[in-house]
Amino acid sequence: MPRPLPRINRDSAPYWQSAKEHNLKLQRCTQCERLRFYPSLSCHYCGSLECDWTPISGRGVVYTYSVVHRAPGAPFADLVPMIVAMITLEEGPTMMANLVGIEEAEVRIGMPVALDYEDVTDEITLPVFTAPA
Amino acid sequence: MPTTAVIAGTGETSFQDLPQYSDVGICVLAATAAVADAGLTMKDIDGLLVQPPFFASPRYHILVSEALGIYTKTWCDSTSMGGASPGAQLQLAKWAVESGLCQNVLLVAGEKLRTVEMGGSEIMSESGAHNMDYEFPYGATVPSYYGLVAQRYLHEYGLEEDALHPIAVTARKHAALNPAALKRDPITLEDVANSPMITTPLRRLECSLVNDGGAAYVVTRKGASAHPSREVAMLGIGVAESYYHVGHLVEGDGRGHDLVRTVADVSGRRAFEQAGVTVEDLDVAEIYDSFTITAAVQIEDLGITGRGEVGAFVREGNMDLGGKLPMNTHGGLLSCAHPGACGGMTHMIEGVRQIRGEAGERQVPDCELALVTSASAVTSNFSATILAGAN
Numbered sequence: 001m002p003r004p005l006p007r008i009n010r011d012s013a014p015y016w017q018s019a020k021e022h023n024l025k026l027q028r029c030t031q032c033e034r035l036r037f038y039p040s041l042s043c044h045y046c047g048s049l050e051c052d053w054t055p056i057s058g059r060g061v062v063y064t065y066s067v068v069h070r071a072p073g074a075p076f077a078d079l080v081p082m083i084v085a086m087i088t089l090e091e092g093p094t095m096m097a098n099l100v101g102i103e104e105a106e107v108r109i110g111m112p113v114a115l116d117y118e119d120v121t122d123e124i125t126l127p128v129f130t131a132p133a
Numbered sequence: 134m135p136t137t138a139v140i141a142g143t144g145e146t147s148f149q150d151l152p153q154y155s156d157v158g159i160c161v162l163a164a165t166a167a168v169a170d171a172g173l174t175m176k177d178i179d180g181l182l183v184q185p186p187f188f189a190s191p192r193y194h195i196l197v198s199e200a201l202g203i204y205t206k207t208w209c210d211s212t213s214m215g216g217a218s219p220g221a222q223l224q225l226a227k228w229a230v231e232s233g234l235c236q237n238v239l240l241v242a243g244e245k246l247r248t249v250e251m252g253g254s255e256i257m258s259e260s261g262a263h264n265m266d267y268e269f270p271y272g273a274t275v276p277s278y279y280g281l282v283a284q285r286y287l288h289e290y291g292l293e294e295d296a297l298h299p300i301a302v303t304a305r306k307h308a309a310l311n312p313a314a315l316k317r318d319p320i321t322l323e324d325v326a327n328s329p330m331i332t333t334p335l336r337r338l339e340c341s342l343v344n345d346g347g348a349a350y351v352v353t354r355k356g357a358s359a360h361p362s363r364e365v366a367m368l369g370i371g372v373a374e375s376y377y378h379v380g381h382l383v384e385g386d387g388r389g390h391d392l393v394r395t396v397a398d399v400s401g402r403r404a405f406e407q408a409g410v411t412v413e414d415l416d417v418a419e420i421y422d423s424f425t426i427t428a429a430v431q432i433e434d435l436g437i438t439g440r441g442e443v444g445a446f447v448r449e450g451n452m453d454l455g456g457k458l459p460m461n462t463h464g465g466l467l468s469c470a471h472p473g474a475c476g477g478m479t480h481m482i483e484g485v486r487q488i489r490g491e492a493g494e495r496q497v498p499d500c501e502l503a504l505v506t507s508a509s510a511v512t513s514n515f516s517a518t519i520l521a522g523a524n
Contacts, residue, residue, distance in 0.1 A: 003270065004265070004269050004270050005270055006265070006266035006267065006270055007265065007266055012266065037267075037380055038264075038266070038267045038378060038380075044381070063285065063383055063392075064281045064282070064284045064285035064288070064383075064392065065281065065284055065333075066277045066280030066281050066283075066284055066332045066333050066334075066335075067280075067330075067332065067333040068272050068273075068276075068277050068280070068332045069329070069330045069331060069332060069333070070276070070329070070331045070332065071272075072272055072273075072274030072276075072277065073274070076272050079272060080272070082271075082272045084271050084272055084273050084277050084280075084281065084332075086281060086379055086380060086383055086392075088383070093380060093384070094379075094380035094381075094383040094384060095267070095380050096267060096268045096271055096273060096378075096379055096380065097271060098271050098272070104333075109284065109285065109288040110288075120270075126270055126271070
């Protein structure tokens with residue numbers, strides 16, 4: 001059973017395209033200038049419909065995490081233990097992603113992490129985070 | 134004199150496996166018991182409010198009314214607040230009765246969370262209980278969301294991984310006194326610490342059960358039931374909701390709310406202000422406990438303990454029967470049962486039972502004031518209800 005994958009829609013197409021290109025971009029509101037996660041029609045802070053797509057630095061810190069030991073269903077059976085983490089990006093927003101290449105015992109809240117990419121299919125690349133180089 | 138609404142009847146099914154019934158059938162069992170408990174008949178019911186299972190038909194509440202034989206209703210609807218519905222629905226039912234929209238409102242939910250064919254990740258992928266595009270592909274399902282909250286909670290207050298284990302032990306102590314509870318064998322702190330890790334820092338005994346079952350209650354006009362002395366008043370009800378994506382809960386509102394400091398404080402403040410009482414006045418607290426952390430953040434947000442102090446407070450016996458403020462006297466979702474859509478209704482029914490003085494071996498002596506909470510969507514949706522005798 002394959003791993004569940006995101007569905008791409010009008011609002012999120014540029015996000016997934018930028019992930020595929022390994023140059024992740026988020027929407028920046030041209031009204032209030034805040035970056036937001038996740039892709040959407042309107043700014044979550046001021047409601048403006050105007051935005052551009054801005055590459056991010058890829059630097060962030062771990063806000064919290066949980067190491068999933070019991071697979072949440074058959075699609076994840078071969079992937080556990082996997083680290084689900086909330087990463088607060090240097091640019092402000094907090095996003096969920098897996099931590100990869102970091103031992104469970106090494107993970108700490110507040111530790112710096114760096115953006116990386118996991119090419120899951122030809123179409124879908126998932127942003128993930130790893131230890132900074 | 135203005136009409137005052139009361140809870141006049143409650144009903145629950147068994148929490149054992151019920152594969153022989155449909156979800157609607159389970160609703161019928163619970164609803165029939167609740168209406169009988171109020172001394173009314175189905176013909177008296179003119180309002181119906183249903184908490185449907187996650188992937189039910191948009192017409193589910195109408196199907197339930199058909200199964201119950203309630204042809205004409207002046208109000209019939211579903212709510213979608215998940216675990217937080219029990220309080221939110223009571224608020225609506227109270228308004229419906231007190232405004233004259235309805236005479237007798239039946240609230241009901243039932244679900245086969247355990248013997249259903251579709252469960253776990255299928256519920257996630259079919260219904261989007263949480264985000265399907267930016268969260269689920271990373272392996273996030275319900276327990277791991279609460280793991281994220283718990284890990285941050287422990288970090289914020291410098292606590293060890295076992296800090297919240299006493300909540301599970303207390304729930305089990307109380308379940309031992311409840312013949313309807315599914316897990317009644319006593320457990321120790323050591324048992325919790327040795328139970329398998331599900332998703333750090335949460336171990337199996339910190340996670341709620343998964344069961345079949347249904348629950349229902351009837352809201353009517355004060356004095357209109359067959360047993361006015363058993364009617365229970367809703368002195369205060371507060372509801373508050375925040376956001377859905379965990380990243381947005383982390384960002385909070387810039388006014389003190391974030392992933393571990395939830396808007397449960399708003400629901401609590403509203404309920405306590407309406408009731409004109411304080412935490413010190415409470416005799417019992419039935420706190421929604423899908424995980425130990427779920428109960429912990431609410432107890433702190435409601436001001437029952439200080440920040441980071443709930444684990445120690447419970448460990449010292451303060452929330453045991455006979456303690457300062459007994460909690461989850463039925464055993465809660467952790468040890469009594471978690472029958473899905475009606476999970477939080479079991480807390481409300483236990484609150485009613487305590488106020489009526491009908492809780493048997495686990496009765497809190499002279500119980501005059503009960504707090505009942507419900508919660509859902511990680512740390513997003515909350516309700517708080519304060520119950521007292523109506524007459």
